[in-house]
Amino acid sequence: MVDDATPAPIELRAVRKRYGRLVAVDGVDLTVEPGTFHCLVGPNGSGKTTLLRMLLGLTEPSAGEVSVPDVSLGTAFQRPSHYEDLTVAENLEVFGALSGADPDWSDAVLERLGLDVVSGRIAGDLSGGYSRKLDLALALCKEPAYLLLDEPLGDLDDVTKRRLVEFLGEYRDAGHGVVVSTHNLEQFADHVDRLTLVHEGRVLYDEPRESFPARDLQTFYVERVLSAVESE
Ligand code: ADP
Structure with a gap:
């Protein structure tokens, strides 16, 4: 069960992250709410893992502010833990x-x-x-208020993928915050409540469900990235 008190959101304000000369995240504002299925989408190297680590309080930003509420956070990265x-x-x-x-x-x-x-x-x-x-x-074993997962579906077979996505949807339905980073949005299309599209360390698009097309999210995402690349 979720704590009686609804947890505060996790917030990143104007965060920037440099690794040496590389700017991996460049002035990002991001709010993750409880009871929301939030997808962080972007091509490889766009900064998703770095953002996820900042939301978890694991990576310090080079500039900007991170606000992580005092609740339990659960995570799973691509490497076994x-x-x-x-x-x-x-x-x-x-x-x-x-x-x-x-x-x-x-x-x-x-x-x-x-x-x-x-x-x-x-x-x-x-x-x-x-x-x-x-x-x-x-x-999940501590029933975290927020569950943040980096590419959780990886190379799983389609049946297992479907089951896991359903499970994550139910976890959100029970009032928890779920954040997944992915470059394959379509797999989460039935559940996503908020979509944040990142490209080269910046947010291209950050909108609630009502604002983005209901179908073919993957095409929508790829077209947004391509038009950003073309306008550079
Ligand atoms: P994504 O998860 O979207 O693939 P990352 O956040 O992993 O993106 O990486 C963003 C950029 O930062 C990439 O260019 C990556 O090579 C670089 N990067 C990530 N972590 C480190 C690190 N610990 N040291 C140096 N560069 C890093």
Whole structure:
């Protein structure tokens, strides 16, 4: 269940991030609200992961302000974050104990993600799809107020993708904030509430659901990026 009090939004104000001479994020304002499915979309290298890390308070901006409310945040990046030599169940136990998770909720997450059938397997032996789902389960076991995921669908098969997206939609429906970074927006089209399009470290477009076309979001996104490239 969500805390009784609705959490404050996560906010980035005029943030900039330099890595040496490279400007990865250049003057971005971004607000992530609770109860919202927020997609950060952009080509490779556009700054999505850097923005996600700033929203999590993991990366300090070179300039600008980050406001992260004092609530639990869950995340899963593209690299595995579990213990490879422990079983699935042991991973859940360790992460659950560290975050004070409710064991009933952890069990429900395991089952809902279809991980209960591999709970006794060593995590390092799991297929790519199960490995990603385990990371998601570990992020979810403390029932975070905000769940922020970097390219969560990766190379999963289409059935698993669909199930995960449905699950994320339900997580949002329960009042949590969900943020995903992706370069394949179409997969989230049925659920997305807010769309932020980034290109070369800047926001090209940041609008709620009512403002963007209901269908063929991927074409919409690609055309926006191409027209930005042409006007450079
Ligand atoms: P995306 O997630 O959209 O692919 P990133 O935020 O990962 O974009 O990267 C934005 C830019 O910043 C890229 O040019 C990338 O090479 C660079 N970058 C990201 N992280 C680092 C880092 N730790 N050190 C140096 N450059 C980085």
